[in-house]
Amino acid sequence: MNNFVWYNPTRIIFGKDTHKNVGEETVKYSRNILLHYGGKSIKATGVYETVTKSLREAGVHFTELGGVQPNPRLSMVYQGIELCRKENIDFILAVGGGSVIDSAKAIAAGVPYDGDVWDFYAKGVKPQKVLKTGVVLTIPAAGSESSDGSVITKEDTQDKCSCTTELMFPQFAILNPELCYTLPEHQIRAGGADILSHVMERYFVPNRNTDLSDRLCEGTMQALMENLPKVLEERQNYDAWAEVMWTGNVAHNGLLGKGREEDWASHGIEHELSGIYDIAHGAGLAIVFPAWMKYVYKEHPERFVQFAERVFGIGKEGKTEDETCLAAIEALEAFFHRIGLPTMLQDAGIGREHFELMAEKACRNGKLGSFKPLTKEDVKAIYETAW
Ligand code: NZQ
Ligand code: ZN
Numbered sequence: 001m002n003n004f005v006w007y008n009p010t011r012i013i014f015g016k017d018t019h020k021n022v023g024e025e026t027v028k029y030s031r032n033i034l035l036h037y038g039g040k041s042i043k044a045t046g047v048y049e050t051v052t053k054s055l056r057e058a059g060v061h062f063t064e065l066g067g068v069q070p071n072p073r074l075s076m077v078y079q080g081i082e083l084c085r086k087e088n089i090d091f092i093l094a095v096g097g098g099s100v101i102d103s104a105k106a107i108a109a110g111v112p113y114d115g116d117v118w119d120f121y122a123k124g125v126k127p128q129k130v131l132k133t134g135v136v137l138t139i140p141a142a143g144s145e146s147s148d149g150s151v152i153t154k155e156d157t158q159d160k161c162s163c164t165t166e167l168m169f170p171q172f173a174i175l176n177p178e179l180c181y182t183l184p185e186h187q188i189r190a191g192g193a194d195i196l197s198h199v200m201e202r203y204f205v206p207n208r209n210t211d212l213s214d215r216l217c218e219g220t221m222q223a224l225m226e227n228l229p230k231v232l233e234e235r236q237n238y239d240a241w242a243e244v245m246w247t248g249n250v251a252h253n254g255l256l257g258k259g260r261e262e263d264w265a266s267h268g269i270e271h272e273l274s275g276i277y278d279i280a281h282g283a284g285l286a287i288v289f290p291a292w293m294k295y296v297y298k299e300h301p302e303r304f305v306q307f308a309e310r311v312f313g314i315g316k317e318g319k320t321e322d323e324t325c326l327a328a329i330e331a332l333e334a335f336f337h338r339i340g341l342p343t344m345l346q347d348a349g350i351g352r353e354h355f356e357l358m359a360e361k362a363c364r365n366g367k368l369g370s371f372k373p374l375t376k377e378d379v380k381a382i383y384e385t386a387w
Contacts, residue, residue, distance in 0.1 A: 001209050001259035008253050010146035011172040014246065016238070018176045019136045022051050022093070023058030025172050029132050030091035034084055035062040036104045038069070038096045042138065045182045051095055051136060063087045068096065071274050071281070072103040074154045077117060080107035084131070092133045094170075097191075098142025098151075098281070104133050105150035105168045121152055121161035124365075130167035136174045139183055140245040141191030141282055143198055143252020145173035153275050159361065160275030175249065177241035185232065189339045190282030192228040195248045196221060196335075197285040201264050202257040203307070204293075204371050206300055210260045217256050218310045223247050225311075225335055232339060265369025266292045269379055272358035277350055286341040287348060290333050291386035296372040297325045303371075304328050345387045355383040 013025065026033060035055070042048040055062050065080050084092070084107060094104035108131035110117030119125040135145045144150070149164040183191075203217040224247045230240035250256070269292065270284040277284075297304045301321050308314040308328035316324050333343045342348050359380040367373035374382070 002207065002261070004258045006255070006258055007166065008146060008169065008255070009171075010169050010253070012146065012175060012249065013172060014175045015242075016176060016178055018174050019047065019179065020050055020054055022134070022136055022174055023054035023056070023060055025174070026055060026060050026091065026093055026134055027058040029134065029171055030089075031059060032061050032087070032089055033063070033091040033093050034080065034087075034089045034104075034107070035064045036068065036080065036092055036094050036096075036100055036107070037064075037066045038100050039067065041182070042095055045138075045179070047095060047136070047138060047179060051093075055093075062093070063089060068100045068103045070097075070099045071153050071160065071278055072099040072106075072151075074106075074118060074152055076103055077106040077110060077152060080104075081110040081117060084111045090131055092131060093136070094133060095136040095138065097137070097139035098144040101133075101135055101137075101142070101144040101170070102150040102152060104135075105130070105144070105170075106152050106163070107131075108133050109150075109163065109165075109168065118152075118154060120163040122154075122159065127163070127165050127167055130165070133168075133170045134172045134174075135170045136176075136179075137245070138179045139187060139191055140175075140180065140248030141187070141194045143195070143248055145170060145175070146249060146253045148254070151271065158275045160271040162271075173249075175245050177238055177245045180231070180241045180245060181236050185340070186280065186283070188228070188232055189341050190280035190286075191248065192224060192244070192282065192339055193286040193336060193341055194282035195224050195244070195251045197266060197282070197289055198251040199224075199256060200289060201267060202260065202262050204296075204300075204303055205261040205263055206371060207260040213256055213259055214306070220247055220250055220256065221311050224251070228339055261370040263369045263371045265371070265374050268362045268368045269358075269382060272362050273350065275361075276354055276358065279348060279350075283341060283348065286336040287343055287345055287386050288382070290329055290336070290343050291382050293329045293332070294326075294385055295378065295382050297329070299372040301325050343386075345383070352383075352387055355380050358383060
């Protein structure tokens, strides 16, 4: 096991009705906040009304900035920074999913910074000060509610880049599984694929002697694969949603990667897809991950054999090592198909026209991943495998 530091300061407030107390939680940090949200969903579902009522009752003054789009844009971040400075705001409450939370984190980093906030995303500059944030989560997927990262797209260049710093952990995240009942089917599927991918990015690594985190990863993947189909079938199944929502958090709060490398090549390869084609990040991962697996499994086949046996119950008997690995990849693809996600680019309406450019951008900071460090040529070959 590798040396590690485990730190995650985000307070998780989980369960029925919990978002009704967001005012009480927020006022611990500020009485003058930015309320940040996405499109129409929070107003249509009543979440907006509940949250604003609770803020008013707690004596929290809020300035609103809605309209965050999925794959959040830099222009909205600039708008938020300006607004916060004008109104002397020192806390941002994000009500929504990964896109709203990531936009909130970017604004929070940009407000105290004299330069261009994009420096944190494109130039590797590390923020020295970041405003505090809180979250009411409405979709289990990205795990941004208690992650140290934020992913933003710069519209004019279609660059989708990330910034990570411990200063970006939200102070609290309210997770009420009931808020998931209104999610569109496509977002549920994509969210599920993203959750699973966050575990797989940590599971498929070259390390040995990682028994505990292997088992935690395997159990988390199984819980997700068991419960996601249940919520697709029965939209108001609280218990199944609770499992999915908690799984989404555990998958990306950092714990599962402790003591081991992490990979993140598939995320890097996917971010270029959603940066250019504006598809849901999780839907992109359902295409990229199986292709990545087919391309790299021979580097450490024992990982895939363990994945086959422990996650899918595929025995080794009567099969070569190669056949067992491929059976596991097929089982993963079958899960994605079962929940209604395509696993090939063509089936998502994406052509081959940008493979070269996307591969180049994905490797803008050097090789990708640790399972098999990938060059630009490897990444291009993975896009071809997915086509
Ligand atoms: O905009 P509104 O109207 O609110 O609709 C949203 C949006 O269209 C809708 N939605 C959310 N909750 C709903 C709802 N509709 C009905 N009922 C509800 N309860 O869902 C749509 C998608 O929302 P979005 O926030 O984009 O989804 P997600 O949470 O999947 O976030 C994706 C973004 O997170 C980034 C991705 O790259 C992508 O940009 N990621 C962030 C990470 C991080 N910061 O740690 C890690 C991830 O790997 C990921 O890269
Ligand atoms: Zn993700």
